Amino acid sequence: MLSMNLEGLEMIAVLVVVVLFVKVLEQFGLLESGYDDSVEDELELSAVRHRPEGLEQLEAQTRFSRKELQILYRGFKNECPSGVVNEDTFKDIYAQFFPQGDASTYAHFLFNAFDTDHNGSVSFEDFVMGLSILLRGTVQEKLNWAFNLYDINKDGYITKEEMLDIMKAIYDMMGKCTYPVLKEETPRQHVEVFFQKMDKNKDGVVTIDEFIDCCQNDENIMRSMHLFENVL
Amino acid sequence: MAAGVAAWLPFARAAAIGWMPVANLPMPVAPAEKNKRQDELIILNVSGRRFQTWRNTLDRYPDTLLGSSEKEFFYNEETKEYFFDRDPDVFRSVLNFYRTGKLHYPRYECISSYDEELAFFGIVPEIIGDCCYEEYKDRKRENAERLMDDQEDNKDAKLPNMTFRETMWRAFENPHTSTMALVFYYVTGFFIAVSVITNVVETVPCGSAPNQKEVPCGERYTVAFFCMDTACVMIFTVEYLMRLFAAPSRYRFMRSVMSIIDVVAILPYYIGLVMTDNEDVSGAFVTLRVFRVFRIFKFSRHSQGLRILGYTLKSCASELGFLLFSLTMAIIIFATVMFYAEKGSSSSKFTSIPASFWYTIVTMTTLGYGDMVPKTIAGKIFGSICSLSGVLVIALPVPVIVSNFSRIYHQNQRADKRRAQKVQKARLARIRISKTGSSNAFLHSKRNGLFNEALELTQLPYKMNLSDQGSTEDEKRLSKSTSLLESQHHHLLHCLEKTTNHEFVDEQYYQQSYLEGGLQNYPSRSPSLSSQDGVTGTCCTRRTKKHHTPLPNASAPAHMQPLTHTHTHPQGLQELSTIHIQPLSTSRSSLNMRVDEPAPLNCQSSQITTAIISIPTPPVTTPEGDAHLPAGPAHQNVVKVSAL
Numbered sequence: 001m002l003s004m005n006l007e008g009l010e011m012i013a014v015l016v017v018v019v020l021f022v023k024v025l026e027q028f029g030l031l032e033s034g035y036d037d038s039v040e041d042e043l044e045l046s047a048v049r050h051r052p053e054g055l056e057q058l059e060a061q062t063r064f065s066r067k068e069l070q071i072l073y074r075g076f077k078n079e080c081p082s083g084v085v086n087e088d089t090f091k092d093i094y095a096q097f098f099p100q101g102d103a104s105t106y107a108h109f110l111f112n113a114f115d116t117d118h119n120g121s122v123s124f125e126d127f128v129m130g131l132s133i134l135l136r137g138t139v140q141e142k143l144n145w146a147f148n149l150y151d152i153n154k155d156g157y158i159t160k161e162e163m164l165d166i167m168k169a170i171y172d173m174m175g176k177c178t179y180p181v182l183k184e185e186t187p188r189q190h191v192e193v194f195f196q197k198m199d200k201n202k203d204g205v206v207t208i209d210e211f212i213d214c215c216q217n218d219e220n221i222m223r224s225m226h227l228f229e230n231v232l
Numbered sequence: 233m234a235a236g237v238a239a240w241l242p243f244a245r246a247a248a249i250g251w252m253p254v255a256n257l258p259m260p261v262a263p264a265e266k267n268k269r270q271d272e273l274i275i276l277n278v279s280g281r282r283f284q285t286w287r288n289t290l291d292r293y294p295d296t297l298l299g300s301s302e303k304e305f306f307y308n309e310e311t312k313e314y315f316f317d318r319d320p321d322v323f324r325s326v327l328n329f330y331r332t333g334k335l336h337y338p339r340y341e342c343i344s345s346y347d348e349e350l351a352f353f354g355i356v357p358e359i360i361g362d363c364c365y366e367e368y369k370d371r372k373r374e375n376a377e378r379l380m381d382d383q384e385d386n387k388d389a390k391l392p393n394m395t396f397r398e399t400m401w402r403a404f405e406n407p408h409t410s411t412m413a414l415v416f417y418y419v420t421g422f423f424i425a426v427s428v429i430t431n432v433v434e435t436v437p438c439g440s441a442p443n444q445k446e447v448p449c450g451e452r453y454t455v456a457f458f459c460m461d462t463a464c465v466m467i468f469t470v471e472y473l474m475r476l477f478a479a480p481s482r483y484r485f486m487r488s489v490m491s492i493i494d495v496v497a498i499l500p501y502y503i504g505l506v507m508t509d510n511e512d513v514s515g516a517f518v519t520l521r522v523f524r525v526f527r528i529f530k531f532s533r534h535s536q537g538l539r540i541l542g543y544t545l546k547s548c549a550s551e552l553g554f555l556l557f558s559l560t561m562a563i564i565i566f567a568t569v570m571f572y573a574e575k576g577s578s579s580s581k582f583t584s585i586p587a588s589f590w591y592t593i594v595t596m597t598t599l600g601y602g603d604m605v606p607k608t609i610a611g612k613i614f615g616s617i618c619s620l621s622g623v624l625v626i627a628l629p630v631p632v633i634v635s636n637f638s639r640i641y642h643q644n645q646r647a648d649k650r651r652a653q654k655v656q657k658a659r660l661a662r663i664r665i666s667k668t669g670s671s672n673a674f675l676h677s678k679r680n681g682l683f684n685e686a687l688e689l690t691q692l693p694y695k696m697n698l699s700d701q702g703s704t705e706d707e708k709r710l711s712k713s714t715s716l717l718e719s720q721h722h723h724l725l726h727c728l729e730k731t732t733n734h735e736f737v738d739e740q741y742y743q744q745s746y747l748e749g750g751l752q753n754y755p756s757r758s759p760s761l762s763s764q765d766g767v768t769g770t771c772c773t774r775r776t777k778k779h780h781t782p783l784p785n786a787s788a789p790a791h792m793q794p795l796t797h798t799h800t801h802p803q804g805l806q807e808l809s810t811i812h813i814q815p816l817s818t819s820r821s822s823l824n825m826r827v828d829e830p831a832p833l834n835c836q837s838s839q840i841t842t843a844i845i846s847i848p849t850p851p852v853t854t855p856e857g858d859a860h861l862p863a864g865p866a867h868q869n870v871v872k873v874s875a876l
Contacts, residue, residue: 009573013610016617071271075239078332097244110247127243134246142249149250170251194254215253224252224259228245 050083052124061125062132069128076124084121087111101175109169113149139225143212157205163191275313276327281320282313289330296354298330322349329355337364343371377643400478417534420471424530427464430457431524465501468494468527490533497527540644544637551636555629559596562625566592566618573611580607591615596622 052058058069080089087108094107114122114130133141148154152162167187174182198206198214215221252259274290276283276298293299308315316323322341326349329335337346337360350357360368394402403413434450434457450457472494479485500520532538545552567588574582581604582588591604595618606615 010608010610013573013613017613072242075242078239093240094244094247097241110250113250131243131246134249135242143253146250146253150253167254170254190254190256193256211253220255220258221253224255225249227252227259227262228249230262 050121050123052083058125058128062128063136064128064132072128072131073124076127084123085127086121090122098173098175100177101173103173105165105169105172109149109152109166112152113145135228139216139222140212142225143215144208147208147211157207158211159205160191160195163194163206164188167191167194276323277308277311277313277315278318278320278323279316281323283323283327285327285330292330292333293355298326298353300354302354318352319345319349322346326350326353326355329359334361335359335364336361337368339367343368343375347372378646397478398480400474401480404475404478416471420467421531421534423464423467424527424534426460427468427527428525430460430464431521431527461501464527465498468498468530472498490530493526493529493532496523497530500524536644536648537641540637540641544633544640547640548633548636551629551632555626558625558628562596562618562621563589563592566596566614566621569614570606570611570618573608573614574606577607577611582606582611592618595619597626598622 052073055066055069058064059066062069064072076085077083079085079093085093090111091104091107094110095103097103111122112118114126116126116129130145133145137145147158150158150162150166152165164187167190171182171187171190176182195204195206197218198210200210200214271286271288273284274287276285290298290303297303303314306314306316321338322345325336325338325341325346335355335357347357357368403410403416407413407417435448437446438449438452472491475491475494476482476485485491500523503520532542567585570591571582571585571588574580574588582591588604591606593599594601594604595615598619600619606612
C-alpha cells in the first residue's frame with residue numbers, strides 16, 4: 001500500500017505535473033478538450049459583394065449620362081472594391097475632406113439619407129440616385145432631399161431636437177480653431193433662427209410644406225441650390 | 233488627400249446642399265471649371281512598354297512629373313504619346329502610386345535604381361506605404377553603410393599636405409599605411425602579450441627550497457618581474473603619450489574607450505611606485521594589481537574581431553537586458569519554491585532563499601555542480617522544472633545577439649575585402665584600362681588628324697591635290713573606324729587643347745622634353761613611392777643623347793621607336809602616380825590623367841599605343857644617373873608649350 005503523506009507543496013507539485021501531462025496529450029490530439037471552437041469561425045463570410053444594375057437601367061433611373069456614370073462608378077469602386085459602402089468607410093471618406101473637425105456625426109446623418117432602403121450599406125445605386133437628385137434634380141427634389149436629411153426619424157416633421165442634432169453635427173465639422181470662437185450655445189441660437197424663419201404656424205415642428213415654401217421664398221437659398229450643378 | 237478619395241469630392245460637394253437651407257449667409261461662388269474636357273486616356277511609353285491611364289489619374293498629384301506640365305517635354309508628336317526612356321519595371325510602381333495612392337517598394341529592385349527613378353518622376357520616397365517602408369529603410373541603411381565603408385577606404389589615401397602630427401595619427405590608426413606604423417603596431421602587440429603573460433606567470437608556484445612552502449614565481453624573482461613590468465609600462469606610457477600628442481582632438485581622444493583602457497592599464501604601476509611603503513593601503517595595492525589585467529583589452533586595437541564583439545554587445549544591450557531580467561525573475565521564483573519545498577527535509581542545504589539562489593542559477597544554466605541537491609519529491613519535481621525552463625529562457629534572446637553579431641561581422645568582412653590591396657588594384661586597373669582606351673584612341677586619332685593638319689599646313693599649295701588624292705590608306709582606314717561618338721569626344725579634347733594652347737602627348741615624348749626642360753626642383757608627391765622615385769629619371773638620361781624635333785610629323789612615331797626599347801622602368805609607378813605631362817595646364821588635371829609605362833613596347837606599328845593612363849609594366853632597367861623625375865600632382869602647373 002502506498003502510504004504517501006502528501007504535504008501541501010507536494011500536492012501542488014503533483015498537480016502541476018498532471019496538468020502538464022494533460023496539456024501534452026491535448027497537443028497530440030489524444031485528448032479532446034472540453035468544448036470545440038465554433039465551426040462558424042471558418043465559414044465566416046468575407047465582405048458582402050454587390051454588383052450594381054446595368055448601365056442602361058441606371059441611365060434610365062438617374063439623370064446622368066453614360067460617361068458620367070462610368071466616371072462615378074470607377075471612383076466608387078476604387079475606394080470600395082466590394083461594391084458597397086458601410087457606415088465606417090463612409091465616415092472615413094467624408095472625414096478626409098474635413099481634417100480640422102469631426103465629421104462623423106454629420107456623415108452618419110448623410111449615410112442615413114443616402115441609404116434609402118435602410119439596409120445599413122450604401123450601394124452604388126443608392127449613391128448614384130442620391131447624387132442624381134443633388135446634382136441634376138429640380139429645386140423641389142433638392143429641398144425634399146434636404147428635408148429628408150434633417151428629419152432624422154423620418155416621420156415627416158423636423159423637431160427642434162432633430163434640428164439641434166443636425167446643427168451640432170455641422171458645427172462639429174468646423175472643429176475648434178474657428179474665428180470667432182465657437183461657443184456652446186451657437187448651434188442652439190442657430191436653430192432658433194431657423195425655426196423662427198421656417199415654422200410658420202409656430203407649432204414647434206417644421207413640416208415639409210412649410211419648409212419648401214419658406215425656402216422658395218428665400219433668395220439666398222434658391223441661389224445656393226444651383227451652386228453645385230456643374231460638379232460632375 | 234488620397235487619390236481614391238479625390239474621386240469622392242464631387243459627392244462631398246453635392247452633399248453640401250444639405251447645409252444650404254440652414255445657412256443664413258449667401259454662399260460663395262463655385263470655382264469655374266475651365267476647359268472641362270472629357271476624361272481621356274493618355275499613353276505613356278516607357279522604353280517600349282506602353283502604359284495607359286486616364287489623364288485624371290495622373291492629375292491627382294500635380295507636384296510630380298507626370299501630374300504637371302513637365303511631362304509635355306516628353307511628348308512625342310508623331311506617335312501622340314509620352315515617351316520616357318526609363319526602366320519599365322520600376323515605372324509600374326510609379327504608375328500604381330497614381331492609381332491607388334500608395335507607393336510600394338518591390339523587394340527585388342535595387343535601392344539606388346529605385347531612388348533614381350523616384351527622383352526622376354518627382355516622387356518623394358517618404359510616402360512609401362507602411363507595408364513596404366520597413367524594407368525600404370533597411371535597404372537604404374545598408375546602402376549607406378556600404379557607401380560609408382567605401383568612403384573610409386578613400387580616407388586612407390594620403391592627403392598631400394599632412395603635418396607630422398597628422399601623419400603620426402594616421403600611422404596609429406591604420407597600421408598598414410607605412411612600415412613604421414606596422415613595426416610600432418607589432419611591437420606594442422608584443423609587449424602587451426609579454427605584460428599579460430608576466431602577470432599570469434607571476435602567480436604560478438615556482439619550485440622552492442625544500443624547507444619552504446611553495447612560493448609563487450613573483451615573490452621568488454621579484455626583481456626580474458619588476459623590471460619586465462617597468463619596461464612594459466614604459467612602452468605603454470610612451471605609446472599613450474604619443475597618441476595623445478598626435479590626436480586631432482585631444483579632449484575627445486581622452487574620453488574614448490581605448491584611451492581609458494590605456495590609462496587604467498598603466499596607472500596601477502605608478503600608484504604602486506608611490507605607495508610601496510605604506511602598510512595600510514597595501515591591501516588596496518594588491519587590489520590595484522587586478523587592474524593590470526586590463527592590459528589585455530589593449531589587444532582590441534589589434535583585433536578587429538574583439539572590436540566587433542564589443543560593438544555587438546553594445547548594440548544588443550536591450551536583448552541582454554531582457555535576458556538578465558527574465559533570468560532574475562525566474563531565479564527568484566524558483567529559489568523561493570525550492571526553499572519552501574526543501575524546508576521540511578533534514579540537513580537541507582537550502583537554508584534561506586538567497587542560499588537557494590545559487591542552486592537555481594547553477595541549475596538553470598545547466599551547470600549542476602551538485603553541491604546543493606533537493607531531497608524531497610516536491611523539491612526534485614520543481615528542480616527539474618527549473619532546469620528545463622532555464623534552457624528555454626537562455627535560448628530565447630541568444631539568436632538575436634547572434635544574428636546581430638553575424639550582420640556586423642559580415643559587413644566588416646566585406647569592408648576588409650574591399651580594402652584588400654588586390655581588389656583595389658584590380659578595380660583601379662580596370663578603371664585605368666578603360667581610360668587608357670579612350671585616351672589611346674584620342675592620341676591615335678590625333679596623330680592621324682595632325683598628319684592631315686600638318687600636311688595641310690605645310691603643303692598648302694597642294695591642299696587641293698591632297699583633298700583630291702585623299703589621305704593615306706592608313707588614315708582612311710582609321711577615320712572610318714572611329715565612331716561618331718568617338719570623333720565627337722576627340723573633337724572635344726581637341727578643343728580643349730586649342731583652348732589651353734597645350735597638348736596631350738604620350739609618355740615618352742613627355743619624358744624627353746621634361747628632361748630637356750630640366751625641371752629638377754619639381755616636388756615629389758608620389759605616395760609611397762619613395763623608394764622608387766629615382767627610377768623614372770634614369771631611363772630618360774639615356775634619352776638626352778637622342779635628339780629629336782618635337783614635330784608630330786610622320787617621323788615622330790618612328791623616332792620614338794628606338795627610344796622605347798631602351799626605355800625601361802623597374803617596378804616603378806605601380807601605384808597611381810600622377811606624373812604631370814609636360815605641356816599641360818591645370819585643366820588637364822580634371823581629366824585625371826596618369827602617366828604610365830609604355831605598356832606595349834611593341835612600337836612596330838606607327839601608331840602610338842602608349843597611353844597616358846595605364847598600369848606600368850616593369851621593363852628592365854639599369855639604374856644610372858639620378859636625375860629625379862618625380863611624379864607631380866595633377867594640380868601642378870608645368871607650363872612648357874610644345875611646338876606642336
